[in-house]
Amino acid sequence: MKGFSALGIVARKEFVEMIRDRKTLFFMIVLPVVIIPLLGNVVIDFTMDAAKEEATKTLEYAVFDDVGEPEVEAALERAPAFEKVELGSRDAIKEAIAADEIDFALVLPEVDRTSEPLTVELHFDNASQTSSVSKRVHGALAGYGEQLREAKLAEVGATTAQARKLLLEPMAVVERGTATAREVAGEVAGGMLPYIFIMFALLGALYPAIDLGAGEKERGTLETLLLAPIRRRDIVLGKFLVIFGAGVVSATLVVITITVWIMAKMESVGGGAGELLSTIGPLDMLLAWVVVLPITAVFAAILLSISIYAKSFKEAQSYSAPLQILAILPAMAPMLPGVELGWGTAMIPVTNVSLAIKEIIKGTIDPMMLVAIVASSSVIAGVLLGLCTWWFSREEVLFRQ
Amino acid sequence: MLEVEKLGKTFKLPRRAKTGSKTGGVDPRQEERSFHALREVSFKVEAGEILGLLGPNGAGKTTLLRTLSTAIAPTRGTARFDGVDIREDPRRVRQRIGFLSGSTGLYGRLSPREMVSYYGRLHGVPAAELPARIEVLFAELEMQSYADKRNDDLSTGMKQKVSIARTLVHDPDIIILDEPTSGLDVHAAAGILAMIEGLRTTKKTVLFSTHHMHEVERLCDRVVLIDVGTKVFEGDVAEMREAGGDQALDRAFLGLLGKGQGATLRKGAA
Numbered sequence: 001m002k003g004f005s006a007l008g009i010v011a012r013k014e015f016v017e018m019i020r021d022r023k024t025l026f027f028m029i030v031l032p033v034v035i036i037p038l039l040g041n042v043v044i045d046f047t048m049d050a051a052k053e054e055a056t057k058t059l060e061y062a063v064f065d066d067v068g069e070p071e072v073e074a075a076l077e078r079a080p081a082f083e084k085v086e087l088g089s090r091d092a093i094k095e096a097i098a099a100d101e102i103d104f105a106l107v108l109p110e111v112d113r114t115s116e117p118l119t120v121e122l123h124f125d126n127a128s129q130t131s132s133v134s135k136r137v138h139g140a141l142a143g144y145g146e147q148l149r150e151a152k153l154a155e156v157g158a159t160t161a162q163a164r165k166l167l168l169e170p171m172a173v174v175e176r177g178t179a180t181a182r183e184v185a186g187e188v189a190g191g192m193l194p195y196i197f198i199m200f201a202l203l204g205a206l207y208p209a210i211d212l213g214a215g216e217k218e219r220g221t222l223e224t225l226l227l228a229p230i231r232r233r234d235i236v237l238g239k240f241l242v243i244f245g246a247g248v249v250s251a252t253l254v255v256i257t258i259t260v261w262i263m264a265k266m267e268s269v270g271g272g273a274g275e276l277l278s279t280i281g282p283l284d285m286l287l288a289w290v291v292v293l294p295i296t297a298v299f300a301a302i303l304l305s306i307s308i309y310a311k312s313f314k315e316a317q318s319y320s321a322p323l324q325i326l327a328i329l330p331a332m333a334p335m336l337p338g339v340e341l342g343w344g345t346a347m348i349p350v351t352n353v354s355l356a357i358k359e360i361i362k363g364t365i366d367p368m369m370l371v372a373i374v375a376s377s378s379v380i381a382g383v384l385l386g387l388c389t390w391w392f393s394r395e396e397v398l399f400r401q
Numbered sequence: 402m403l404e405v406e407k408l409g410k411t412f413k414l415p416r417r418a419k420t421g422s423k424t425g426g427v428d429p430r431q432e433e434r435s436f437h438a439l440r441e442v443s444f445k446v447e448a449g450e451i452l453g454l455l456g457p458n459g460a461g462k463t464t465l466l467r468t469l470s471t472a473i474a475p476t477r478g479t480a481r482f483d484g485v486d487i488r489e490d491p492r493r494v495r496q497r498i499g500f501l502s503g504s505t506g507l508y509g510r511l512s513p514r515e516m517v518s519y520y521g522r523l524h525g526v527p528a529a530e531l532p533a534r535i536e537v538l539f540a541e542l543e544m545q546s547y548a549d550k551r552n553d554d555l556s557t558g559m560k561q562k563v564s565i566a567r568t569l570v571h572d573p574d575i576i577i578l579d580e581p582t583s584g585l586d587v588h589a590a591a592g593i594l595a596m597i598e599g600l601r602t603t604k605k606t607v608l609f610s611t612h613h614m615h616e617v618e619r620l621c622d623r624v625v626l627i628d629v630g631t632k633v634f635e636g637d638v639a640e641m642r643e644a645g646g647d648q649a650l651d652r653a654f655l656g657l658l659g660k661g662q663g664a665t666l667r668k669g670a671a
Contacts, residue, residue, distance in 0.1 A: 006523065013511070013519045020510040220506030224567065226472050228523035229495035395473045396413070 006230035010238025018208050018242055028204045028246050032254035036196070037261045044265070054132040059103040062087035062096070066110040071144050072120060076106075079140035093123050104133045118148065186362025189280060191335035193258065194357035197251055197288060198331040198350060201296040204250020205243050205303055206320060212239045213307025214316035217398075226398065236389045240304055247296040252289060259285045280361055288357045291370070294377030295353045299327065301384035305391050311400055326350075334358040341366075346373055349380060402483055403446040403469070403575055403606050409477030410439040410464050430630050438464040439630045441478060446606050446623075448574075451597065453621035454610040457658060461630040462610040466579045469608070470500045482575050482606075496524060499573035503583030505564050509553035513544060513563040516552060517570050524571035531570075538566045542596075558589035565596050576600055578609035582616065594619065614650040628658055 018024050058081045063073050076082045087096055093105045104124040111119055120141065124133040149168075158164045177184075216222040225235060259282055302323060310316035330350035333339045334357075341355035352373045359365035391397055414434045430437045438461050446452040456462045467473045469480050471491040480487045487494050508516050514535060521531045539545050542562045547555060552563060561581075568576065578597065582590035597620055600607050611617060617624060617638065624641050626634040634644055634657050645653025 009519070009522045013508075013515075016515070017508055017510045218506075219509070220502070220504045221508060223467075223472055223502065224500060224505055224520070225523075227470050227495050227498070227500050228520065229492045229525065230523055231492075399467075399473065 006228075006234040007238045007241075010230075010235055011241045014208075014212055014239055014242040015245070018211070018246060021207075021211065024207045024211070024246065027207050028250045029253060031203065032200050032250055033257050036254055036257055040258075040261055040265075051132075055136070056081060058083050059133060059136060060085050060101070062093070062102050062105040063108075064090045064105065065108045067108050067113070067118065069108055069118060071147075072106065072108060072118075072141065075144040076137075076140050079136075082136075082140065097123065097125055104137060106137075180363070183362045183364060185280065186358060186364070190358030190361040193288070193361060194334055194354035195328075195331045196254060196258065197292045197357060198295060198327060198354060200254040201247045201251040201292050202299045202324065202327050205247030205296065205300045206324075208246040209243045209300065209303030209307045210310075210313055210316040210320065212243060213304055214310040214313050215307075217310070218312050222398065232393050233389050236304070236385075236392045240300055240385060240388065243304055244297050244300040247300055248293060251292045251296055255285050255289045255292075284360050284363070287360045287365075287370075291353050291356050291360070291374060294374055294381050295350060297381035298349065298377060298384055299323075301381055301388050305384070305388045308388070308392055309397050309400070330354065341369065343369070347376070349377065353377060402448050403480065403608065405442060405444050405469070405478075405480045407441040407443050407478035408439055408465070408468060408475050408480055409437065409441055410461075410468050410473065411476040412436045412438055428629070437630055439468065439475075439627075442625075442627060442630075442632050443478075444625050444632065444635055446575075446608055448606050449601060449604040450622045451601055451607040451609070451620050453617045453624045454608060454627070455612075455617065455624055455654060456610075456627040460628050462627060463579055464630075465627065466500075466502075466577050466608070466610060470498055470577050471495055472500075496571070497574045499568035499571070499576045500579070501564055501568040501576070501581050502579040503581055503585075504579075507552040507555075507560055507563055510551060512549045512551055513539070513555070513559075513566065514548045516563060517566045520567045521570040526571050534570060534572075535566070538569060542566055542592075557585060558592065561585060561589050561593060565593065573605070575606040575608070578607065580610055580612065582611065582613065614654060618650055626654070626657055633657055 060083050061076065062085055063076075065073065073084070077084070085102055087093065087102065087105065090105070090107060093102075093107075096102045097104070104122060107121040107123065109119055109121065111117075122134065122137055124137075125131060126134070153159075153164050153167065156167070158167050179187075216225065226232070228235075262280055303320060306319045306323065307316045310319055327350055330348060331354045333345070333348075333351040334354050339345065339351075339355070341352070341359050345355055346352045346369055356365060356370055356373050360370075412435070414431070414436050416434070428436075430440075442461075442465060444452070454462050454465065464473070468475050469487065471487050471494050474491075475488065482494050482497050485493050485497065508519075511519070517535050517538065518531060521534065522528070526534060539548050542565060544559070544562050544566065547559055552560065555563065576597075581593050581597075585593065594616060597607060597609065601620075609620075621638060623635070623637050625632060626641070634641060636644065638650065641657070642648055642650065642653045645656035647653045647656055
């Protein structure tokens with residue numbers, strides 16, 4: 001039988017079996033198409049709700065005024081959603097905040113007002129990432145602070161706006177950013193998206209790979225397959241194509257899903273987030289998809305080798321766990337500060353793909369470097385596939401005791 | 402016809418491998434990091450003949466059958482199927498053999514028809530002939546009622562019939578059966594034995610290993626007994642009784658084993 005025909009027979013059978021497997025379909029289709037947008041919506045909704053709640057909830061506070069500055073307290077009373085509560089002593093502030101009895105306390109210690117500014121100590125839980133206490137208190141007191149400043153400026157004779165500005169800001173540093181809005185957006189979104197693409201390429205290939213190698217051994221079908229009068233290379237290639245295809249489908253679906261989700265979200269998410277999302281176009285996503293292809297082939301070859309070596313499904317799962325870590329860490333490189341795409345990082349598998357996707361999203365990818373990354377990843381995939389074929393011809397691997 | 406000539410198989414042992422046999426005695430097959438699973442085994446099986454391969458657990462039967470079926474390569478010696486050498490042209494050998502084992506599994510998410518068709522195509526059965534060939538096999542094995550159900554949903558007996566159909570779909574000249582009734586109930590085992598008997602009439606060469614002496618008495622024209630990787634007896638059932646010193650075949654079997662190297666090994670373990 002001709003090689004191509006045998007390869008096709010093996011691949012077709014493996015494909016039919018794969019699409020009848022619910023677990024594979026879950027990882028390959030349901031996870032990228034349903035779970036990712038659902039998760040994205042939940043995260044965005046949760047973040048927006050939390051921010052809204054923080055901005056509108058009534059803040060309970062206590063005041064300890066040693067200098068007799070009732071306007072500070074009055075400013076808080078005028079501001080919406082602030083409620084004063086009585087606290088026995090200032091020593092109880094920390095405990096009261098920890099016990100959620102108050103959200104913050106203001107302490108106005110005695111100072112010499114002729115030589116020192118009025119000091120307002122804001123005591124609050126600064127460990128809380130979502131807390132808006134500081135922002136809201138500053139906002140509430142800003143008006144009174146402005147009044148005091150105006151009075152002081154008047155005392156020194158700065159009556160015109162020009163004079164006041166010169167006195168307050170004798171030197172101004174004006175920022176003129178050179179990055180485009182797309183580059184700024186890419187720096188933020190470009191860290192996370194490659195990680196998602198690469199993870200889904202791996203996840204999509206993982207389960208079929210285990211099933212097609214170790215699963216075949218466990219079921220007792222491998223021996224009969226080896227006795228078919230075809231080259232073992234065709235068996236490996238047939239299996240590889242299906243595993244690679246599963247990874248590609250998974251990565252493709254997650255790229256499409258995220259593209260559609262971004263387009264849909266641009267309408268509903270306004271402000272900076274909407275502007276940020278609008279800079280990522282379908283063509284960027286298509287290019288990102290192309291870069292993911294060779295690394296998917298690398299994953300497929302490694303996973304198939306692991307799976308062929310393992311004696312059982314469970315053993316294959318154990319062996320593939322370190323691979324997941326080895327894929328996750330380099331894929332996270334774009335999220336690390338200071339890690340940029342250069343000829344050095346372009347030589348590191350997975351990391352190079354991850355950084356290339358980030359540069360694509362930023363619109364700053366060097367075409368030569370892109371070609372080099374796709375070519376080197378393809379060569380690695382080819383070498384690994386060759387090793388996998390050699391691996392599949394070894395008796396001690398196939399009939400490991 | 403199958404000719405086995407001084408066939409030997411040695412496995413390299415991993416560094417961590419312990420010396421001695423699984424039963425605790427000193428295994429004569431082990432030398433440092435080498436395990437001689439088969440030593441110069443020779444015999445012949447004529448077309449239309451059923452040869453029983455006997456031996457205790459760990460004797461080397463499965464290694465011998467795997468080597469003959471080309472799943473693993475021999476270290477020494479060779480075998481020829483109708484003149485085709487397993488070393489020189491393993492793929493051509495595979496076209497001529499059908500292999501069935503008691504531990505053979507099925508693709509659970511395929512139907513019997515899909516699975517048998519898959520193996521038919523892998524063995525080069527022309528696409529135009531394959532459906533008819535499958536229909537004939539399914540009719541002979543009375544499989545039509547579940548031919549399109551998923552293998553996972555079949556009973557043990559049904560599954561074994563699927564395996565038989567898979568083994569015979571390409572009409573092999575030589576059938577190798579490794580403990581084909583292992584783990585089957587009486588009904589399913591009877592089906593397998595009937596199939597083997599049927600093969601005799603079609604002039605197929607059959608080599609099968611078993612632990613059941615009633616199967617040997619019923620089916621085998623001749624018997625080869627191996628122990629610790631070495632052939633200790635070859636002859637027909639009557640000769641086996643005579644050589645083993647007992648009319649009951651199981652006692653004759655034990656009698657023959659008691660004379661070989663394996664006996665010393667087993668005594669050591671006891």
